Amino acid sequence: MGPGFSTRGLLLICLAGGSWAFSFxxxxxxxxxxxxxxxxxxxMIGLNHATYxxxxxxxxxxxxxLIRRWNMRWAMAGLVxxxxxxxxxxWSDGWPGWFTWRLINGLASAFSLLPLExxxxxxxxxxxxxxxxxxxNACLTIGGAGGIAIGLTLYEPGSMLAFYMGxxxxxxxxxILGFSRGAFPAQSSDEVDTxxxxxxxxxxNFLCFGTAWIQGFLEGGMVAFMALYLERSLGMSEExxxxxxxxxxxxxxxxxxxxxxxxxxLGRLPVLLGAYAVIIIxxxxxxxCRSGVSVGIWLCALGASTGALYPLGMSLLGxxxxxxxxxxxxxxxxxxxCIGSQAGAAVMGKARDLWGENAMFGAGLVAVLLVLxxxxxxxxFRRQVKTTQSDEIVLARNKAA
Numbered sequence: 052m053g054p055g056f057s058t059r060g061l062l063l064i065c066l067a068g069g070s071w072a073f074s075f076x077x078x079x080x081x082x083x084x085x086x087x088x089x090x091x092x093x094x095m096i097g098l099n100h101a102t103y104x105x106x107x108x109x110x111x112x113x114x115x116x117l118i119r120r121w122n123m124r125w126a127m128a129g130l131v132x133x134x135x136x137x138x139x140x141x142w143s144d145g146w147p148g149w150f151t152w153r154l155i156n157g158l159a160s161a162f163s164l165l166p167l168e169x170x171x172x173x174x175x176x177x178x179x180x181x182x183x184x185x186x187x188n189a190c191l192t193i194g195g196a197g198g199i200a201i202g203l204t205l206y207e208p209g210s211m212l213a214f215y216m217g218x219x220x221x222x223x224x225x226x227i228l229g230f231s232r233g234a235f236p237a238q239s240s241d242e243v244d245t246x247x248x249x250x251x252x253x254x255x256n257f258l259c260f261g262t263a264w265i266q267g268f269l270e271g272g273m274v275a276f277m278a279l280y281l282e283r284s285l286g287m288s289e290e291x292x293x294x295x296x297x298x299x300x301x302x303x304x305x306x307x308x309x310x311x312x313x314x315x316x317l318g319r320l321p322v323l324l325g326a327y328a329v330i331i332i333x334x335x336x337x338x339x340c341r342s343g344v345s346v347g348i349w350l351c352a353l354g355a356s357t358g359a360l361y362p363l364g365m366s367l368l369g370x371x372x373x374x375x376x377x378x379x380x381x382x383x384x385x386x387x388x389c390i391g392s393q394a395g396a397a398v399m400g401k402a403r404d405l406w407g408e409n410a411m412f413g414a415g416l417v418a419v420l421l422v423l424x425x426x427x428x429x430x431x432f433r434r435q436v437k438t439t440q441s442d443e444i445v446l447a448r449n450k451a452a
Contacts, residue, residue, distance in 0.1 A: 076198020
């Protein structure tokens with residue numbers, strides 16, 4: 052690990068992130084089923100999820116400045132905000148209240164996550180960044196899987212017990228950080244990126260930023276509608292759907308740390324492209340699966356590859372931007388992930404309304420191919436520009452000679 056970043060500090064950050072993710076997992080499923088019981092359409096449910104990610108987007112752009120002043124105190128404040136907004140969500144009477152609390156929950160989540168991610172990156176040695184991000188993301192996934200499974204299992208129309216359970220989990224994260232601040236580096240994120248040095252090179256890093264967007268697109272749509280797909284299209288019970296949703300995230304848990312280890316040694320770009328290949332196969336095969344076993348296998352593979360996108364893209368971006376621009380780059384990375392989640396939830400919801408349950412997979416496939424295709428075109432264009440510039444330089448030197 053990097054200087055001043057102890058193993059205990061990393062583990063505490065992972066524990067706090069996992070507790071937040073448990074609250075997030077519960078909130079996503081409870082929100083979907085609560086609104087469905089209130090007679091909302093799939094499109095309205097998708098918009099409600101998109102509202103959460105809109106708040107997460109705004110919060111990520113704001114927090115790039117705020118965390119440099121308060122750092123971990125913002126994470127603690129954000130976790131308290133997550134707890135309160137989740138607990139108050141079912142008390143709302145109508146869509147204005149539901150959308151407002153989901154927006155606040157998204158803002159609070161950004162203030163919680165970005166300081167934690169920044170600390171992981173700043174405290175990691177060069178050859179350990181993917182490994183540490185993989186460990187952090189695995190803890191997020193374990194918490195999210197538990198929250199999704201428990202949320203679906205405990206949910207009953209009109210009951211608020213599961214909402215309060217998720218709220219307490221977010222509060223526990225704040226307590227973990229509050230009582231463990233001595234384990235974190237003395238030089239924190241408020242001493243980094245003060246002059247905003249370095250370019251983000253949007254064209255050269257298109258695949259990194261595009262990876263954040265597509266990971267959010269797939270996560271936002273799948274989390275919002277996968278359980279409903281399993282229940283409606285395949286006729287599964289809510290309990291079995293919850294178990295299979297957990298299986299989706301088991302794949303993420305299993306592969307995060309090994310994938311990070313491989314990326315540190317084999318190269319982050321090849322491993323990232325391999326994850327994209329599995330996603331393309333997964334979303335193409337799932338609509339044809341009908342048995343619980345085959346669905347579970349492909350959900351596990353899809354969850355593993357989709358979950359690997361975020362830490363791989365973030366690690367690759369950390370290699371390519373200057374240290375002075377790291378906080379700004381990660382802020383935009385998280386923002387684009389959130390924008391993708393908004394688009395994924397809304398687009399997949401609309402596709403389901405128009406073309407049926409399986410349309411969500413087609414929407415995901417088209418989005419993945421657009422990102423990869425655009426990245427390929429931009430890469431070829433950059434190479435052509437560099438070749439032209441090199442030829443012009445050589446020609447100018449020959450004329451001068």
